[in-house]
Amino acid sequence: MAQRESFGSSFGALVALAGSAVGLGNLWRFPYLVGTNGGAAFIIIYLAFVLLLALPIMYSEFIIGRRSQSNVFGAYKVLAPKTKWCNIGFVYVLGSLAIISFYCVVGGWTIAYLWKAVTFRFSMADTEVLGSMFSQTVTSSTQPLAFMLIFLAATGLIVLAGIKDGIERYTKVMMPLLFVIVVIVAIRSVTLPGSGAGLEFLFRPDFSKVTAGTIIDALGQAFFSLSIGCGTIMTYGSYVAKKESLVGISIETAITDTLFAIIAGLAIMPAVFAFGISPAEGPGLVFVTLPYIFAQIPFGAFLAILFFFMLFIAAITSSISQLEVIVSYLKEEFSMSRKVAILLSMAVIVTFGILCSLSQGVLADVKIFGFNFFDLFDKTSANILLPVGGFFAVIFVGWKMKREDVKDELTSSGIRKYSPLFFNFIYYSIKYLAPIVVAVILVSGLI
Numbered sequence: 479m480a481q482r483e484s485f486g487s488s489f490g491a492l493v494a495l496a497g498s499a500v501g502l503g504n505l506w507r508f509p510y511l512v513g514t515n516g517g518a519a520f521i522i523i524y525l526a527f528v529l530l531l532a533l534p535i536m537y538s539e540f541i542i543g544r545r546s547q548s549n550v551f552g553a554y555k556v557l558a559p560k561t562k563w564c565n566i567g568f569v570y571v572l573g574s575l576a577i578i579s580f581y582c583v584v585g586g587w588t589i590a591y592l593w594k595a596v597t598f599r600f601s602m603a604d605t606e607v608l609g610s611m612f613s614q615t616v617t618s619s620t621q622p623l624a625f626m627l628i629f630l631a632a633t634g635l636i637v638l639a640g641i642k643d644g645i646e647r648y649t650k651v652m653m654p655l656l657f658v659i660v661v662i663v664a665i666r667s668v669t670l671p672g673s674g675a676g677l678e679f680l681f682r683p684d685f686s687k688v689t690a691g692t693i694i695d696a697l698g699q700a701f702f703s704l705s706i707g708c709g710t711i712m713t714y715g716s717y718v719a720k721k722e723s724l725v726g727i728s729i730e731t732a733i734t735d736t737l738f739a740i741i742a743g744l745a746i747m748p749a750v751f752a753f754g755i756s757p758a759e760g761p762g763l764v765f766v767t768l769p770y771i772f773a774q775i776p777f778g779a780f781l782a783i784l785f786f787f788m789l790f791i792a793a794i795t796s797s798i799s800q801l802e803v804i805v806s807y808l809k810e811e812f813s814m815s816r817k818v819a820i821l822l823s824m825a826v827i828v829t830f831g832i833l834c835s836l837s838q839g840v841l842a843d844v845k846i847f848g849f850n851f852f853d854l855f856d857k858t859s860a861n862i863l864l865p866v867g868g869f870f871a872v873i874f875v876g877w878k879m880k881r882e883d884v885k886d887e888l889t890s891s892g893i894r895k896y897s898p899l900f901f902n903f904i905y906y907s908i909k910y911l912a913p914i915v916v917a918v919i920l921v922s923g924l925i
């Protein structure tokens with residue numbers, strides 16, 4: 479059998495994982511969730527979930543992927559042969575499919591807005607004009623489809639080039655660039671006169687605003703933002719060399735992801751407050767509020783181009799990780815070539831993507847379980863498939879795998895410096911803490 483693909487360097491592995499985690503979840507979803515959930519208190523709860531819940535799930539996916547050296551379906555076949563565990567692989571493939579199907583629509587919007595920025599369409603500082611520009615953009619039956627196809631084509635081409643020459647090569651350039659751009663926009667925002675109220679909103683918690691909904695939103699955001707629960711970390715983990723520290727990469731990914739979310743908050747909230755806009759604007763926050771801000775500040779037109787370019791980059795380094803889950807599954811389980819696997823996945827994704835995109839306009843009234851297609855794919859994946867997928871990953875590692883094997887994987891980098899206490903903390907959070915908390919969310923989510 480041919481040698482399996484893998485990342486070429488430690489830095490490459492880290493940026494690929496961080497590139498998957500950092501995406502529209504950080505730059506579009508996190509700021510508006512912070513805005514609608516009252517600010518700093520939401521951030522603190524979110525951070526607690528990342529530490530206590532997301533990390534154990536991330537380790538578990540990583541352990542399963544790297545130990546088995548296989549795709550999401552094959553992984554369980556390797557580690558638990560002749561059992562039904564491999565069927566969980568389907569949950570991951572379905573979850574990835576559901577996510578990429580609406581993610582590519584928003585990815586298309588980022589290109590549409592990049593185009594508007596380049597052609598200086600934000601010169602009008604009027605929230606009503608910009609609001610109708612947004613609704614016109616997303617409800618049209620042609621334009622967003624074209625941009626969605628461009629986004630998917632770019633995603634497909636990077637994945638086609640493979641792990642080292644595609645995913646790793648592009649994320650290595652794009653991630654540092656993304657960091658520089660988001661920092662520039664954040665500095666501009668923080669130095670605006672009147673930005674202090676935004677900083678206070680971000681950093682002074684008011685726990686009296688916390689509701690059950692805040693907690694559920696924070697949990698869902700932790701799953702979505704760290705790309706856990708549908709096999710992304712498992713798949714990328716299978717390309718990471720044994721000499722790398724799995725715990726180290728996971729923690730670095732979580733820190734990078736959180737850092738991006740906070741800097742994105744800094745790029746957006748101070749400006750929102752400086753211009754007296756409501757932070758609770760919702761999903762339009764990035765697409766309506768920011769162009770309004772860019773129209774009024776010096777160098778705004780330039781910053782708008784930078785910002786939407788950054789949004790596009792962040793989205794594509796995530797969408798390639800979603801596609802790779804499906805492609806590696808088809809490739810390894812059905813002996814397809816990378817190309818055929820991509821074309822086949824794309825046929826399905828484009829179909830679903832068209833439905834999601836049109837559900838913003840002409841198909842708005844087509845409802846399944848009370849949701850339009852976009853919300854159906856968004857809600858079922860984030861609120862159901864990701865928690866289910868994460869739950870089974872921790873249960874598998876905590877209860878089905880041998881404790882010795884888990885330890886071996888956790889310490890494979892050779893740095894056996896983890897104290898027994900640290901190992902036990904990780905192990906018991908995988909075995910008890912994470913599954914119990916996830917089960918509680920799932921049940922409360924269903925109620």
Ligand code: TRP
Nearest residue numbers: 499501502503504702703705796
């Ligand atoms: N984490 C990415 C973001 O924040 C999105 C993403 C990529 C994702 N792969 C995933 C979400 C897998 C859930 C599952 O935008």
